[in-house]
Amino acid sequence: MNPLSNIFVAGHRGMVGAAVVREIARLGLPAPITATHAELDLTDQAATRAFIARHRPTSIVLAAGRVGGIEANRSALGSFLYENMMIAANVIQAARDSGVTRLLFLGSSCIYPRLAPQPIPESALLTSALEPTNEGYALAKITGLKLCQFYRQQYGLLYHSAMPTNLYGTGDNYHPSHSHVLPALIRKFETARLAGAKEVTLWGSGTPRREFLHVDDLARALLFLLRLENPPDWVNVGSGEDLTIRELAEQVREAVGVDVELRFDTAMPDGPPRKLCDTTLLRSLGWKPDIPLPEGLRRTVAEYRAETASGVLRG
Numbered sequence: 001m002n003p004l005s006n007i008f009v010a011g012h013r014g015m016v017g018a019a020v021v022r023e024i025a026r027l028g029l030p031a032p033i034t035a036t037h038a039e040l041d042l043t044d045q046a047a048t049r050a051f052i053a054r055h056r057p058t059s060i061v062l063a064a065g066r067v068g069g070i071e072a073n074r075s076a077l078g079s080f081l082y083e084n085m086m087i088a089a090n091v092i093q094a095a096r097d098s099g100v101t102r103l104l105f106l107g108s109s110c111i112y113p114r115l116a117p118q119p120i121p122e123s124a125l126l127t128s129a130l131e132p133t134n135e136g137y138a139l140a141k142i143t144g145l146k147l148c149q150f151y152r153q154q155y156g157l158l159y160h161s162a163m164p165t166n167l168y169g170t171g172d173n174y175h176p177s178h179s180h181v182l183p184a185l186i187r188k189f190e191t192a193r194l195a196g197a198k199e200v201t202l203w204g205s206g207t208p209r210r211e212f213l214h215v216d217d218l219a220r221a222l223l224f225l226l227r228l229e230n231p232p233d234w235v236n237v238g239s240g241e242d243l244t245i246r247e248l249a250e251q252v253r254e255a256v257g258v259d260v261e262l263r264f265d266t267a268m269p270d271g272p273p274r275k276l277c278d279t280t281l282l283r284s285l286g287w288k289p290d291i292p293l294p295e296g297l298r299r300t301v302a303e304y305r306a307e308t309a310s311g312v313l314r315g
Contacts, residue, residue, distance in 0.1 A: 003102040003226050008033040008057035011064030015171040019219035048090040052098045059102035073134040081136035088144030105148050105161040107141040110134050119278035131272050149233045160231045165238035165277045169215040175315035185252040193258035200260050203268035206246035211276045213239050214291040224287045238277035239289050255297040
């Protein structure tokens, strides 16, 4: 059975899910099965089981979940753990109960230890302590990954996982305090440009190194993985390149086109000192990203301005 013939994209209104829907359309595949949160609460086990049993998808891309930046995570560790763990368990179990033989679970590179070797190989999982500020989210994603791995072993179901690096691009969340670092930077610099400000203050020291991947590249990777007959149990998805937060801020400043000084508030947390995914495994399978960071930033800034002007900006 073709796994791309009748896909249920869980979380289709989120940044990743929406990108998967766009990629499905770009490839000329049948429109996916979708449900809004109002139509289906994936933390509700009975409702999730009934929905999947009724629609009988050939495959599921599980991109639903509660997400946020450092402040959102560290202030609601329990909620991030509970909601994401329930979503993962409910969808994966319902898929098994309904005979869905293919499922791709979306995790995050935050599943790896805070002080993992760099670049981070898939084998680093569970080798030491997690980053405390997002431990709840990470534990939920590890649970989903392991449930897929164990169901594959126990039942012969092709359930596997992808661990993307930091994402940005179309449909991102620009909330002033709950967004991730890159959309937060875009908002700060665009606000400074419009206000004629002379400086911008950023959290932390600016020294941590981060890797970024455009969400459209991730969507291509996910559909690529669904086409593989024998994908890895989990695989990193990233650009394979990183830069400091200061360097990122300088690139965002250039993309926005504003002349401001950078100030860093070192009283605020940095998070892990470095987080770069080893993408050797995925590249060996035949996939690589297409969108360089400078190009992606220019595109994303233009989208931010268009979404702001039309009143549809998330956050």
